[in-house]
Amino acid sequence: MDFLIDPDTEAIAEAVLRFVEREVLPLEERHRDLLGSERTLFEANGRYVPEVLALKRQVRMRSAELGFYNLFGAEKLGGAEQGAQVMAHVQETLNHRIGPAHPLVQTVVLPSPFTNGLSPVLRHLQPEIFEPYRAGITSGEKTLCFGLSEPDAGSDAFGMKTRAVRDGDEWVLTGTKQWITNSPYADYAMVFALTDPEAAARHKGGVTGFFIDTRTPGFSVPRIINTMGHLGGETGVIVLDGVRVRDDHRLGEVGRGLAVAMDGVNAGRMGMAASCLGLARWALDQAVEYAKVRKTFGVPIAEHQAIQLMLADSAMDIYAAKTMIQNCAWRLDSGRSSTAQVSMVKAFSTEMLGRVMDRSIQIHGGMGLTNELRLEEGYRFARVMRIPDGTGEIQRRTIARQLLSGHADF
């Protein structure tokens, strides 16, 4: 067994980090007046102000120019198709070194399977249909969103009500999507709708995916949903009011939409888990340093056993998550079935980050609660991550089902 990161992977991670440290963080610093407070980041309706959107676009396009933005996209779509091990190491390194709350870094520098770059879902668009969209998406100029969830359908996607009805060469979509990341800003939406409600009621297909230009008449994002104390953000409600989509803009076969939607699931969950690992390492570093310098009762708090126990618990958590992520990434890259393992990694890493952030805040005392140390932002981020892309309960349901059907080896 060799757990050493190979030199090529190390070089990619260092190059991404160098780009962020040399170009992106200084850009953030130059625009601190704009980016430093949520009061200036967002308009009253919760949307990013145009200047912020322009800066994000600038970073995306520069990242694409340098070859980072399409690192994980499928080769047949025009990406570099780096595997899960590279992705995990790059995400861990970046998040470890720079920490949370960087508006021009998170989901801007690197692709996300749901919002930017070459989403795996795009593999289900016919190549000749994708071709005219390729340049805009790979250059970072245009972005995406992924519309599966609805007010009455989150964990249970088959509960969706959005309908797509065939009309000649087109489909007509009507319904509401909720919680859709990047929907207020996206140029294109990958939307899933019922094409056979009876089949869906029996959990036997009946859902189909569509690729939609968000400027199509009937497509609107009337509302941003602010979460965890933020004044605005990226999560919105999509209303589809008789949106017409050509049949050749279908994502995969009719009735196979949920399989298509799940295509990006491994990449999304692994990326999220590795980001959580990196942020947990960042938070533990902060706690270790603070514990060495903060004194109470005449000694550094690092000498109190209660503090040492918290540091040790966080180290154990991080070590466990790192080992799981590395093993699972290797499984994915070597083509082993990994449904249960990816769910274990997603649930464990997101919950682990919550515990580590919580302990780091506790070790910092009152300072841990201040906005300036960014621990509280990391804590809020950790809490959010336990819900999207399958809740902790849904991951456990998947793990148990795999276990009970004999499909979860270790």
Ligand SMILES: Cc1cc2nc3c(=O)[nH]c(=O)nc-3n(C[C@H](O)[C@H](O)[C@H](O)COP(=O)(O)OP(=O)(O)OC[C@H]3O[C@@H](n4cnc5c(N)ncnc54)[C@H](O)[C@@H]3O)c2cc1C
């Ligand atoms: C910040 C954010 C971004 C998101 N981005 C997107 C996006 O881009 N695109 C998209 O399509 N969706 C997105 N979502 C939606 C997300 O995927 C759903 O919120 C999630 O799947 C949970 O669905 P729900 O909120 O409807 O909760 P519900 O499904 O109603 O669940 C409520 C509670 O019941 C539990 N539960 C449900 N079923 C079971 C079961 N069988 N066994 C045990 N417990 C169960 C859940 O774990 C949860 O605790 C996003 C959500 C958030 C918060």
